[in-house]
Amino acid sequence: MTVGSQSLIVRLLRHPSGLVGLLLIALAVGMALGAGFFFPAGPWTMAGPPRLWPGQNAAFLLGTDSLGRDLAAGLFHGSRVSLAVGASAAVVSILIGTVVGSLSGYYGGWLDDVLMRLTDAMQTIPSFLSAIAIVGIVGPSLPTIIFAIAIVSWPMIARLVRAEFLRLRTYDFVQSCRIIGMSDMRIIFTQILPNCLAPIIVASSVLVATAIIVEASLSFLGLGDPNAMSWGTILGNGRAALRTAWYMTAIPATALVLTVLALNLVGDALNDVLNPRLKERS
Amino acid sequence: MTPAPAAPLLQVNDLSIRYGKGVPLVEQLNFTVRRGETVGLVGESGCGKSLTALAVMGLLAENLRTSSGSIELEGTNLTALGQNALRGYRGNRMAMIFQEPLTALNPVMTVGAQVVEVLRAHRRMGRAEAERRAIELLEQVRIPDAAERFHDYPHRLSGGMRQRVVIAIAIACNPALLIADEPTTALDVTVQAQILQLLKSLQRDADLGLLLITHDLGVVRQVADRIVVMYAGSVVEEGAVDAVLDNPQHPYTAGLLAARPHGSFSAQGHRLADIRGAVPPPESRPGGCLFEPRCAHAQADCKAARPPRSAAGQDRSVRCYHPVGKPN
């Protein structure tokens, strides 16, 4: 559990799926960071002739979309939005989920009952439906989309954290903290939570991946933010030209699939490397 | 109490077990179990006693292997057999009882089904016949209302009852060799006594060879005929139970006996004779005598090389350059 002599990154890089995953993610993050440098005009500029196939014109390596926008620029700038949506939605849902799960798991009793029924209710309403309803009703903008994804994702984290708390709170080291007079909040934050970090980190990689897919699905249904170019936006835009210019769909779809794949690979590797259970007993 | 000498039922010769290609966990192990005899295999956690049992059963985890030596059961070398052939022996000619009776039973199958299963795996039996026999077996291990318990799931039974079921499974096919790995450690002391008594009587009735693995010298004294003491993957001393426990020759055996709390401090005012330090992990075992770093009697030669196995009387051996206790 404890990070030993090697740093986490080094251990991830030694793990085959960790290595592949990290490389792919580094690529995506690199695209996000480099977007402004490589394509300073932004993704919206109608820079060239519409529907230019990849390779047809050296200035537009990946071709252009129906409005003559450079797909490469879209892909780079899109990675910003897609990754940002994924990461922020994950952060928000982890925050909510962790608070709910910790309180529920630590205190139990009526608080647990109330919070778990709330969690049940959230999980009972089909989550993608709620996301659609929220985005549809509040209006599609990035904050709304992030909020909608987070609001339907936190129950999973809450359950995970709660289960970890239920498991960990019976551990004697937690009891001993209570015996030395430690306050509940201090126990939750300094004793139990650090020990649930591993499963949360593993889950968060999946969460980011899921959020990216959900955002793309929303865009596919026409519920993307029209002022933010994400991979989902390009996918949605390219759809009408699927049969005439399939590259418009294939390029963002590939980016999407590879990123999600990479996040899952890293998640698997983290799972192995972090070894989230207390396994020291011989 | 001493059994008549008989042909060895189980003979373990120079057995070593390694983790992959790494250091040996168990080294050069030799011991025998005769028909109708109970051998107590004793040692502290990590000494390799459970590994030895699993090696005999052919149940070592995939990353562990027996790197040398042989295990002969009724004259057949088990290490030379393939898994399929070995399967015919397991549960049939040799059987095993595990430490944790709850986890040793499949939680989602009735106890009856788990007994029936082993019968049908090794005996040509119809379902009805197997069920009848299973109930008999449950009765034999003194489970009250056996016919009803037959349909219960393991979690409905107490720890002692579960261990009886595990025993019933083990003896179902009348094995020649029964290996019991810490069969009573997880049980309360009153239940432990019941189980030990049961094992003893079953062993006596069926003329079983019983290999009893335990860390509790008291249990060995009560049940076993011979004792094999292991330390850090090796046998350090073996012999008849009474002889070894009354007159231990290896400092480790003696230390174990002395460390056991006895009497009353408040009344007698004595400290326990502890053994300093801890058991070394396999990768940092000393080159000389394994016990040397902890031994109060260690001398210079102990560091040099592993002491050989030396006979110390009839049926008794010890691995020590400087045995303690009364010479035989």
Next chain:
Amino acid sequence: MKKQLFQLDRRTFMAGLATSVALPGAIGLSAGSAFAEAQTPKRGGTLTTVAWPGTTYMNAAITTSGPESFLSPKFFDGLLGYDFGMVEKPALATEWSIAEDGKRVTFKLRPGVKWHDGEAFTSKDVAFTFMEVLKVHHGRGRSLFADLQAVETPDDLTAVFVLGKPAPAMLKALDGRESPILPAHIYAGTNIMENPANTKPIGTGAFRLASYERGASVVMERNPDYWDEGKPYLDRIILQYIPDASTRTAMLEAGQADIVFLNFLPALDTLRLAAMPDFELVEAGYETSASNQQMDFNLEREIFKDARVRHAIAHAIDRQWIVDNVWHGFGVAGASPLHHDQRAFYTTEGVPQYALDLAKAEALLDEAGHPRGANGVRFELTIDPTPYGDESLTAAEYIREQFRQIGIQLNIRTQDYAVFIKRCWTDRDFDLCLYTAAMGADPTIGVQRFYWSKNFKPGVAFSNGSSYSNPEVDALLEASQVELDPDKRREQFAKFQQIAMTDLPTLPVVHTTRATIGWQKVKDHTVDALGSLGNLANCWIDG
């Protein structure tokens, strides 16, 4: 592209036609089945088509929404039909005449017509439909028939419309789509909106309802007792509701649908299929549903009160680019508040046009007192594109880019339909809104509502959203409502078009054209101005 060449042709062609009422059947716009060499129709067969969204009712007398417009004419007839160029032709009425003063219109009804349930069709049904249903429940009917005071029924086969003042536009709105005739014996005395017959139609039309799976499909079967003897040719029409446009393409391509009307495929797919030998593209037959994509300036916003700003914006938007890249050629660059299918009135003569000219746009903005700020931005605006279809959003994205070049920062705001309607016409919380709206069979029906100051009615969707008010325009529009002389009406509308394009409260972006794409084997689906919005009684399948 072949397609664009053709459209240029058509524009010049139509300019030539502007003064004459179109010749029946003479507008051969494409190699459509309407003009293929005469073949003997074969009877039988099932026509499968796809559409979206699903329908609420099957009766277009109580709603103006799209799905009903397509469905209703199959079950219900109107008094009249229209040949190409919106020339009246008989349907349930065999003859019609207008009194001198234009205040009485007499219809002779077709004898022997039976409702699907066997009851006889009479003038009572006509009177009931107009007075009790269309005047009350039909969105456009309410204003169109506002001056219809009574329908007299001297006998079973005569209906006399009594009008408060002349209504020349009315005669263009009597087809089965716009004004379907309902059976009085089913509807009279009931709550019309909740009458079960709204989804179990009993009409006089060519087809009867065979089955209906709500939201999924409608199956229509041949009405054996149809008055137009021998018709319809088809045994059944199956309409499947398919939400996804690409799926609709796939179905047509895989032969799981025979034909797709009303631009229900992505434009690029339509063009791709049209280039294949087995398919045929027809662009005729949508005259009653001619639509413009247009952009309202909210004239209540201070910045738009200055016409130079509006003109500058018009100069910044290349409408032909939008036609080519957003509509993929299915349309004509916006040049007038009217639609070019309103041939009798449409003109560009003397109508100011705003060619793409970014420099001029910038100059106008400078002149209007909106210099570029430190960051190059003059001011910020928001555009609300209608959430139906992709074209509004895509066009908005283009406009955003154009605006960036002249120093206007444009934010696109998307929302669902309810919010869009509420924002633009109720709350009036918008700068620019971009939508596509029907211009109607006659400008009085479809165009006037956007420019008439008396139709500035917050809360009413697709009313005068820019809050435009020009007494001269009001006078012209009001005069044309009652003008019986076609030439005078034409002049009134010509003047209107000139003023409207000068004031530019609303920028016409694209005059859209609609298309039907189907397998070659489907014949005669578009034989008049109503096309697929008619009854498809002439349609047949070859082979």
Next chain:
Amino acid sequence: MTPVLQTNDLKVHHKTPRGMLRAVDGVSIEVAPGETLGLVGESGCGKSTLARCIVGISRPTEGSLALGGVVQQGRRAERFDRARAVQMVFQDPSGSLNPRLSVGRIIEEPLMVHRIGSRMERRKRVEEIAGQVGLAPYHLARYPHELSGGQRQRVSIARALTLEPGLLVCDEAVSALDVSVQAQVLNLFLDLQQRLGLAYLFISHDLAVVRYIAHRIAVMYLGRIVEVGPAEAVWSRRNHPYTRALVDAIPDEMTRQDQANLLEGDVPSPVNPPSGCAFRTRCPHARARCAEDVPLLRDRGGGLLVACHFAEEIEAGHEAADRAPVALRVVSGGT
């Protein structure tokens, strides 16, 4: 002297779906300063629940609990004082230490919570305590998983000692250790008691360990104390049939004995305990009266209290047979 621990008719009941679970059902015990009270009983008898109740992890349903003469009200504000009065050492030496904290930090934690001393002072104190329990300074930088079981238990003890409590509750504190290590830890407990005047409530299922370390022994069965008294008196007089059965069941490495009088069956469920004497269902001496009257603890002389209707009879019946070998064993064990 004021007892460091005094409970009076303490009860801990839990609601379960099957009914009220009477884990602790009226326990009155006392521990004097510097004294070791051994508490024995089979699993499920309520000894751990009692321990948790004493250290404040769970609350008593009824009865009173006084630590160092101060009656505990169960308020949150009491927790600092309680922590200074009583600490606990747990069974599982790996689960009782936070795997993410260094040994030094674990030992320091109580001082930090109680805001005792400056950083440097705390460090010094930690090293001092670590030395007391036999840990070297270099151990303080290690993490729990890098230590052996015995060392981990030393860390647990060190942590319990930092607040200098008068009483340590040791719940099966040596049960998970190997015999050789167990001896080391038991010796440590004895040393600490002598040096610091600590009192222990020493809970174990292992009667031999308890007899060795305790001044007095209490035997618990189904939530109640059935026998309590000086260690040797309880061990050798065995006035309660349950105590007798426990002692008889210990397999002794020194002699081979015939286990003739074994208890039958298992401990009944504490949800539906038998009427009258809870032990009667397994008791070889049970009679009609046992089903009706709940036996109360009675003074049997010599500080021995026994809850059995027939204690006199049982002691008399076995006196002759039992005394001799017990005495012998004590002598021979003293090597």
Next chain:
Amino acid sequence: MPRYVLRRLSQAVLVMLLVVIGSFFLVKMAPGDLVDVLAGNSDMTADQMASLRVRYGLDQPVLVQLFIYMSRLVMLDFGYSPLNAAPVLDVIMGRWPVTAILVVSSVVISMTVGTVLGVISARNAGNPIDLSISILMLVLYATPSFVIAICFILFFSVFLGAMPIAGFATVGTQATGFAYAWDVVKHLAMPVAALCTFYVAIYGRIGRASMLEVLKLDYVRTARAKGLPERRVIYVHALRNALLPLVTMAGLQVSALVGGAVLIETIFGLPGMGRTAFDAVFERDTNLLLGVLFISSLSVVVVNFVIDLLYMALDPRVELA
């Protein structure tokens, strides 16, 4: 048993109550209402809109509307769907079976296929078979269902011309009995498969991990010690226990599938609950949206209850406590 049922039931009622209240307020958060949409379609006057609002009760304060809605709900009255010109219950009853069949068959198929793949993978842990299955599952996991759906249509229907693309059955079909069933199977094959892929991957991965974990447990060792054939050890002893986390997953999957069905129903033109909800959002058909949310949540609750029972049947340790 009754005690357990009672407790679960009260939990379920509470959950449903939260669902109703939550979805009601969500829907009411929306700017614009049904009447705005109707007005957009029918050129209404402000007066007409006002009177429509009175008719649909939209003029009342939100809490009053909630109270009215809930009191009607008790009598299973979901109100009227103006969009469909029919009572909400009628609409839902027409659409529910589509989604139910879609979801149930997806759960069953993905669980079966996923488990089989997971077990094969676990038994071959570390070798090329395991590796290729793991890679396949990763790809299935990472590919959004709508991408897969589109590929299916292009390949099986357009390219091969083999599969019907849209609908639940051939429209206007006269087929009955087996022929009808086969027709439905053909229509649902692609949607179900597209809906399954993600979950095949999930089950496969969980199944593999769970199997590997179970194979390490003591009772599997006991089973081996009994000398049972390996097949029996795997499929009788290990599998049944390894299934438990998969069954738990199925409970969550049902809810997610109903949501995921939106995309699949959209692409395959299936008139199901998901698409209905989607349209209801955009047409502000509040009653319909609430009804769909309610019924789909209720279905999820019921299915979860059934899954709990199934879990209990699989795992006797879960007592009725």
